[in-house]
Amino acid sequence: MPLHKDLDKLIEAKVIDEATARAIADFYSDKTSAGSNRLLNIFAVIGALLLGLGVILIVAHNWDSFPKATKTFFAFLPLALGQGACLCALWKRPGQVSWMEGSAVFLALSIGACIALISQVYQLQGELDAFMLTWCLLGLPLAYLLRSSTTSLLYHIGICIYAFASESFINSGASNGFYFLLFLAALPYYGMIIRTTPHSLLTVYHHYILPLCFFLALLPFLEFHEHISLVLIALFGLYILIGQTAFFKAQGPVRNGYHFYGTLGTLITLLVVSSGSFWSGQEKVISDLFGFAPVGIVFVALTVFSIALLVWSSPKLNALLGRPISLVFLLYPLVYLIGGSAPVLVSILINLLLLWIAIKHIWDGVRQTDLRILNSGLLIIAAQMVVRFLDTDLSFIQRGLIFMIVGAGFFLANYSIIRKRRSHEA
Amino acid sequence: MKHKRLLLILFALVVVVQWLVPLVMIRGSENVLRRGELYRFQTRPVDPVDPFRGRFVALGFLADTYTVDSAVADQFEIGQEVFAILDEDSAGFAIVIGVLDNAPSTKKAFIKAQIDRTMKSGDRVSLKLDFPFERFYMQEFAAIQADELFAEVNDSGQFKAYAEVYVHEGKARLKDVKVNGRSLRELALEEQLK
Numbered sequence: 201m202p203l204h205k206d207l208d209k210l211i212e213a214k215v216i217d218e219a220t221a222r223a224i225a226d227f228y229s230d231k232t233s234a235g236s237n238r239l240l241n242i243f244a245v246i247g248a249l250l251l252g253l254g255v256i257l258i259v260a261h262n263w264d265s266f267p268k269a270t271k272t273f274f275a276f277l278p279l280a281l282g283q284g285a286c287l288c289a290l291w292k293r294p295g296q297v298s299w300m301e302g303s304a305v306f307l308a309l310s311i312g313a314c315i316a317l318i319s320q321v322y323q324l325q326g327e328l329d330a331f332m333l334t335w336c337l338l339g340l341p342l343a344y345l346l347r348s349s350t351t352s353l354l355y356h357i358g359i360c361i362y363a364f365a366s367e368s369f370i371n372s373g374a375s376n377g378f379y380f381l382l383f384l385a386a387l388p389y390y391g392m393i394i395r396t397t398p399h400s401l402l403t404v405y406h407h408y409i410l411p412l413c414f415f416l417a418l419l420p421f422l423e424f425h426e427h428i429s430l431v432l433i434a435l436f437g438l439y440i441l442i443g444q445t446a447f448f449k450a451q452g453p454v455r456n457g458y459h460f461y462g463t464l465g466t467l468i469t470l471l472v473v474s475s476g477s478f479w480s481g482q483e484k485v486i487s488d489l490f491g492f493a494p495v496g497i498v499f500v501a502l503t504v505f506s507i508a509l510l511v512w513s514s515p516k517l518n519a520l521l522g523r524p525i526s527l528v529f530l531l532y533p534l535v536y537l538i539g540g541s542a543p544v545l546v547s548i549l550i551n552l553l554l555l556w557i558a559i560k561h562i563w564d565g566v567r568q569t570d571l572r573i574l575n576s577g578l579l580i581i582a583a584q585m586v587v588r589f590l591d592t593d594l595s596f597i598q599r600g601l602i603f604m605i606v607g608a609g610f611f612l613a614n615y616s617i618i619r620k621r622r623s624h625e626a
Numbered sequence: 627m628k629h630k631r632l633l634l635i636l637f638a639l640v641v642v643v644q645w646l647v648p649l650v651m652i653r654g655s656e657n658v659l660r661r662g663e664l665y666r667f668q669t670r671p672v673d674p675v676d677p678f679r680g681r682f683v684a685l686g687f688l689a690d691t692y693t694v695d696s697a698v699a700d701q702f703e704i705g706q707e708v709f710a711i712l713d714e715d716s717a718g719f720a721i722v723i724g725v726l727d728n729a730p731s732t733k734k735a736f737i738k739a740q741i742d743r744t745m746k747s748g749d750r751v752s753l754k755l756d757f758p759f760e761r762f763y764m765q766e767f768a769a770i771q772a773d774e775l776f777a778e779v780n781d782s783g784q785f786k787a788y789a790e791v792y793v794h795e796g797k798a799r800l801k802d803v804k805v806n807g808r809s810l811r812e813l814a815l816e817e818q819l820k
Contacts, residue, residue, distance in 0.1 A: 272652070276645075283641050290633055311644060318648045320763040322655040323800045338647060341640045345633055 437529025
């Protein structure tokens, strides 16, 4: 039944007076008009998008028949429009996040489109890395000037692509460390959004995108060297320690990208190197490590940062031992030194380290009645078993029994936690 | 107010740089076309896509291999930037008559190239060069037609397919790709309309 009829009935029954009825009617008509305005806006945006796409397609169809000057005009058009939108955002609507973000992203993408079209029109050759570098360098100032976190994210993805595309990686020539300077150039912006908008979704995306891009860009820089596991453990150790700082701990597990990548990366690396065949037949010598300067330099730099962070956070020894995964970056290099001469021992030590981490997770999960932590510990054991399944000579019966025991352990552990929770609730 | 003014000034500087970069690219390219000497490089077949910059026809050249003695080849390595000195053969097509690791002082035209790979055969080593004009950008669907047409032309050996390149002070600019004097763009569009 329409609202006004209900209101009339309520007035007749003297439940509300006329003034109240008018106020209620006004309130609901505002809501409806806000809702219908939003709908109109959405349809307007869809209409504008379709119109824009239609224009682009018509231009694209006739592209070859346009003279060079016309093609150049169309190449610069998105750039000019983007710059106009940014100017409008800075001048007329400073502080309006949607305007600043939207115009900055549009301009950032237009820069790439402009350079790409100009290259096509004028047959300018060049490699992907040069294109990405130019695009990223021209786009970075927009993040700072318009406080655009989306542009900052696109920049980090762009320089990661640059790191992979750089000629030196493809031709296995000298490593290109320029990526790290580019990364540093965007760090002040990251620091600023952590201070000013720590809970914003875009800031959280930075906590995930930055460590991932840095890790990916490190791989071509190190040319997938045989000692890369040392560097990776050092990197993931640093991520874990960053994730355990007060700020990131307060973010909670879902928003803590450093803890996620650090833990996952450390566990995967340890699983890969836990096999005896990884260590046997290889000479792991210190001089070999520093014979390839980038690996040595990055390893030392990351380890020094991690130790500094550990000392600065000054945890007690008990707390450290209670978090064995935080110690992996210190223990692994010691194990690595003896790897070549005692492969079986090293393999056992790494497996024991994994077991220690898993048991700690399970214990914490039981104590805190947290299924997530408990199951992560059980998953570590299960993953270890899968890897051992592939590289050991146990019979099918033996492997089957082990899997059954662990599977039963999964059920029992989860069941006991659920029972414990229910008894607390009761 | 001051902060807003500073932001606008900085933004204006950024706008200037964002326009300057593509304009400098255009100017450099047009300069080579205006002042450069025209060379025709005979092609051989090689259809890739550059995900960011669109469709292009990949070009390979008969002149891109230069043979040297083994002793001389030691000074070159893969990925190294070199300078290829150009001349014309009796048919008027460009050939490479020398490869140097430093910019030459000769009056002959030269272009910057990169060593792609080396192939040893007895006492001689063939240097495969990457020229800076191995992509001919075209409109997306025309490029597909051009790829097929180009492969047909190069495989048959009956037609003369070549790239028109302007060369000036070591820089090269690809103007057009022609088959028996007709532009590949024109031929590809005709195929499309059939």
